[in-house]
Amino acid sequence: MPVLWLILIVIAISAVGFVSGRSRAMQSAGGEIRNLHSLPNFYGANVALKAAIPAFGLLVLWLLAQPLFVNSQVSGMIPDTAIKDGSSRSLVMAEVRRTAAGLDAAVAQGQMTEQVARNANADIAEITQGLKDAGQVVTSEITQPILNAAQSYRSMNAKGHWVMSIVLVLLALAGAVVSWRQTRSDYRARNVVEKGVSVLLLAAASIAVLTTVGIVLSLVFNTWEFFKLYPASEFFFGLTWSPSFSGRGGSSALGILPLLWGTFYISLVALLVAVPIGLFAAIYLSEYASPRVRAVAKPLLEILAGIPTIVYGLFALLTVGPLLLSVFGDDGLGWMKAGTAVMTAGLVMGVMLIPFVSSLSDDIINAVPQAMRDGSYGLGATQSETIRQVVLPAALPGIVGAILLAASRAIGETMIVVLGAGAAARLSLNPFEAMTTVTAKIVSQLTGDADFASPEALVAFALGMTLFILTLGLNVFALYIVRKYREQYE
Structure with a gap:
């Protein structure tokens, strides 16, 4: 039944x-x-x-x-x-x-x-x-x-x-x-x-x-x-990612370092975009914007968080990639060979992370008591000086926690990377080259008709376990920073 x-x-x-x-x-x-x-x-x-x-x-x-x-x-x-x-x-x-x-x-x-x-x-x-x-x-x-x-x-x-x-x-x-x-x-x-x-x-x-x-x-x-079939030392310290799908192990090279490098590189570019914009937006909304402007601007900014990641991926593939190629490609500076690159995925992922950083930072900045601002004004400080020397230092632990949470979100992103960064596993410092991440390879290793009993399929679980430990560590560290250095206000 x-x-x-x-x-x-x-x-x-x-x-x-x-x-x-x-x-x-x-x-x-x-x-x-x-x-x-x-x-x-x-x-x-x-x-x-x-x-x-x-x-x-x-x-x-x-x-x-x-x-x-x-x-x-x-x-x-x-x-x-x-x-x-x-x-x-x-x-x-x-x-x-x-x-x-x-x-x-x-x-x-x-x-x-x-x-x-x-x-x-x-x-x-x-x-x-x-x-x-x-x-x-x-x-x-x-x-x-x-x-x-x-x-x-x-x-x-x-x-x-x-x-x-x-x-x-x-x-x-x-x-x-x-x-x-x-x-x-x-x-x-x-x-x-x-x-x-x-x-x-x-x-x-x-x-x-x-x-x-x-x-x-x-x-x-x-x-x-997986580690029964493939050496752990080659997986964690190998510099080449080249699954052959030719049998149980065979000539496959399954080193995770190129994937980790691509993951961290794209996440770094995304954070370089999201953190300044998100933090400045939070400062403006909490300190400078009028109630009417804030009531309109904050919901509009947070709409970015509700857009599906596949839409961001298509935006990276169809808009941002060709735009960067026209500037940095062969017709421009000659640095970029294709629209799929670290810079493409990083920029779009950074836009996606802006509401995460701005919303959390805005809540943290608003939690700073108004009495601290009034005391700074009473000592003769200007508004900008008060923000730099009083508000931001008081809210800094929470802001750092928000950035770390955004970083863990960036590390776990998949669709933007699949469509915007390419599929090449390489160790390179050039942000205009195609690279890939751990999440993208998890998708590719479990897609198709590969034998599930082979290392080429089971490696997806080893990749997922590694990614799980990394994001868990970032989240725990972020919570530790917030709780240890959080100011308690009456």
Whole structure:
């Protein structure tokens, strides 16, 4: 049974439980609300929550535990002879899951019958052709052990889903019946419901933490698989980025230093554009602009933050790049060979970062008490002197934090780099040459029909882990600066 249908069935049971619980409470009170401990809706909510929460909780746990159980069972079925040199059991399991997904898609699209998909003695060529007809990418040879494991994987998952469906429906019915029988006029339904809602709120607050943990673990495990196939020293200290896609490692050179250089170089150009403009805009809006001008200018400036990055990328590709080429290209100074370059992406990314810097800096400058300005004026200082010698020093820790947060945003940008900076991984100081970044290569390494079990595909996770650590470090450092040097004003 599809998960969506299962969710709808549980919701329907809860809705029926709400109505029946409310009615039973009213009947137990003789139709008089004053005889009830709680309002009637609390009794209905008690039945609905006790029917839905255990069922949905079990659903989440089941969906998390079943893949782990099935993977461990199917992994044990794969003989050691089916694992090629340079590979590992986890990478073979990735091929098994991909084959199982392809069989499901082929059966759903009518390119293959269920009998053929389940047949342990099915012809490998027929299976492969069925997957291709269904539009599935077959990136490696499907062997008999992998096919048998994929068939077992499908069978165990199907049985698990049916068992889950039956258990969840029975659990929802049991919760509804038990809570319905508890319903009577003196039952403290309000206390139970409020405690249940507090648990739900705690669970909702935990989702962000658990999601972060899941993302980190997925990066760590796949990065570990990559370093089993490719030396970590060559990855972190290699000066060449040249994936060959010719096999498991092969002649590929996967050094990250050219990508890190391009990332930091483009981010530096972006910050050189965004920080002065954003900071000056914040000073003008907070210190010089009239209320009427500020009410118009600040929202217009912050509109830049709402523009999708793909639009910025197209702007870099179609407008800024040709404009720079006309000035610095062969018809001008001769420094630029193409419209895609570090300068192109850096300028456009800097424009995108202006509202980040200006908005945060404006809030920080406005937090400086007016009494400090008045004291400076009372000592004979001019407005510009007050801004330079009083306001900005007081707001400096927050401004530095805003700049560091903007830097982490620049490091993680993708679309502007893909369209504006080019795809060349090189170590160069020339800002008018094409370069690329870590994020752009993550996209390129996971795009296409590369074998997911190869280092050329798994390197994307190592790149993502490196980028995650860099941006996390910048964010932590920014928060440290803000908290350590932040002035507390009464």
